[in-house]
Amino acid sequence: MFGPQTQRELSNGYPPRRILYWKPLTPSPAAAAPITTSMARKPNMLTVKFEDLYGFTVEGNIDDVNVLNEVRERVRQQGRVWWALEAHKGANWYLQPEISSNGEGISVASLKLSTLANTITLKRLIRKGIPPVLRPKVWLSVSGAAKKRSTVPDSYYVDLIMATEGKVTPATRQIDHDLPRTFPCHPWLDTLEGQASLRRVLVGYSFRDSDVGYCQGLNYVAALLLLVMKTEEDAFWMLAVLLENVLVNDCYTDNLSGCHVEQRVFKDLLAKKCPRIAAHLEAMEFDVSLVATEWFLCLFSKSLPSETTLRVWDVLFNEGAKVLFHVALAIFKMKEEELLRTHQIGDVIDILQTTTHHLYDPDELLRVAFDKIGSMTTNTITKQRKKQEPAVMAELDQRLRRLNSLKMDEK
Template sequence: MEKEMKGNVSQPLACSNASDRIDPYGFERPQDFESYKEMMNEYVVVLNRRSMRWSKLLEGKADVEKNLTVKRYVRKGVPNEHRARIWMAASGAQEQLQRNPGYYHSLLAAEHDTKLEETIHTDMHRTFPDNVLFQNNTEPCLQGALYNVLLAYGHHNKAVGYCQGMNFIAGYLIIITKDEEKSFWLMDALIGRILPDYYSPAMLGLKTDQEVLGELVKAKAPAVGQLMDLYPGIWTLVVSRWFICLYIDILPVETVLRIWDCLFYEGSKVLFRVALTLIRHHQPEILRARSLPDVCECFKQITRGAFTLDCHTFMQKIFAEPGSLSMATINKLRETCRQQIMAEEARQP
């Protein structure tokens, strides 16, 4: 078993100097460090203001209630010092942790599946190679904690075990919580409740949501919908990584964390809001595509640049740009798309 990580520090690293080009979460930023610094110089004012308001909201409260005020605060961003607590409370992970004392450590202490161990080990060096916190020569190195969380989860949810993409999610959770047990229960909330069937062997939930996005695009950006219909199976090519990695390595880290604030609080419809905003905002570029490779390249490019780097403005856009989007609408589309996928798979030899 890997060495267990100790302690629970919810703050990010102190921001490194410009020559290091490392952000507060340990990621090296050789390409856009200057624009990132400029954005953060402005965003830190927002963060400080939000931090004071969050501290006042939570002062003297043992539990975090779910209400319209908290929802509004979450949409405006959760400061890092409160992030682990809010994620745990909003997702139900805190309740599960309290109901199952010692369960996480019992999973690590039990006999392990050799194949599961080998599969996880294979992905260790592929997890955030550009993050100093996951490099073997740093102290503390978070690889041991990452291994433990993935191994415990693989034994906890044998139907899922381990699949690629889960390492990045666990890695982000550990960076924020600095706590293995909390990261484990947040994984359980994401994979077991918020994103069911995304990571199962058949990945039916993931396939379904890709098609749901296609239907939503037809309704909210019809010209793009018509273009995409020219290329059967296109949604799998262009957005499967968006959904399975929950925008990790797709969008800037601050933006991803703001999306996750809402994902843990409001559920999976936030993923659709992000995708629809990216697509609607970049309609002209997408519509200029003249081939399948053009479309794929365009979908890579639309996740980069100033629009997604400015996380505060971007998050305001995702709740305005796509218009109304209810869970009832999404669930209805999910049922239809799921049935179509299952019927198609049944017809295949």
């Protein structure tokens, strides 16, 4: 599906900048080097433009550049821990161990102890960041995507793409409409080759799961998956495990019922975890779904810088959808004092958008998300979802009735 792979693996954990796996481009200094910038003088502001690790052109200020360089240095240091563990435990130490049919040579007790130790170590490591060159392999493992792919024939993806060629559905029409609008300034995604690759992944999945088909937002998620994974097929299986196992059901179906449930749960969690902010925003009649809906549908890929988004996804694929709530709450928490001083809805939106666009330090974000927000178990969130589902379904049913009534009146 792809052209020659041109990615090099570097000992520090970074692929070279501008090399995007599928398309030979003119190499520039490796991403491990400090970011170089082109500068433009604006009134009372010095802005800088630079290309991030995954090929996106970023515009920020000098502080943003310094933060991103510091973050990359921390990731390089963290990469040494991964390499040391691979040398000590083996290249695939984080894969779930399997017991042979006769159990020879290993006891169940030692297996469980080893698995538990690896699980704890892996969780801590992932929260500190997966080295970019290991990210595809680790994601496939911890998310369950590799296991999901192993249940079908090796030719599944190729056969699926061949079977969908030339077929037109409402989903394919919407996909074709959205392709040119998906990260339009990216040097690979904005090419015929990049759009064709993204189209195959999205169309293929729309036929795999007709209940989901295609929903706006998935184009951004799939595009970022393509930039991380080394092959189209790996990106497809990451999308599949994301929609079928990691996220809540019905987030991307026609009525977005799952997404509506998540928004209600998020409002409840905001009131519990950030009561001052929630009370202030309620007094202003500000609906948090104005910003949070895009966060949950696009998994922050349109809001956060790509390298920060991928650090969130590292944890998401390992710990599940509760991570989205942790991160969304953290964004509000980080700007609590500023938000409490607002009096206009537009000011709230401006603060949140500016914050997310300049959040180049994922360590700070994840520290707030897990240390300051506190524990939220999957079971607790599941109970909250079940509590909100009846109200959401009733509201959607009422909306559908109104639409049908309007259609009858028009006739």
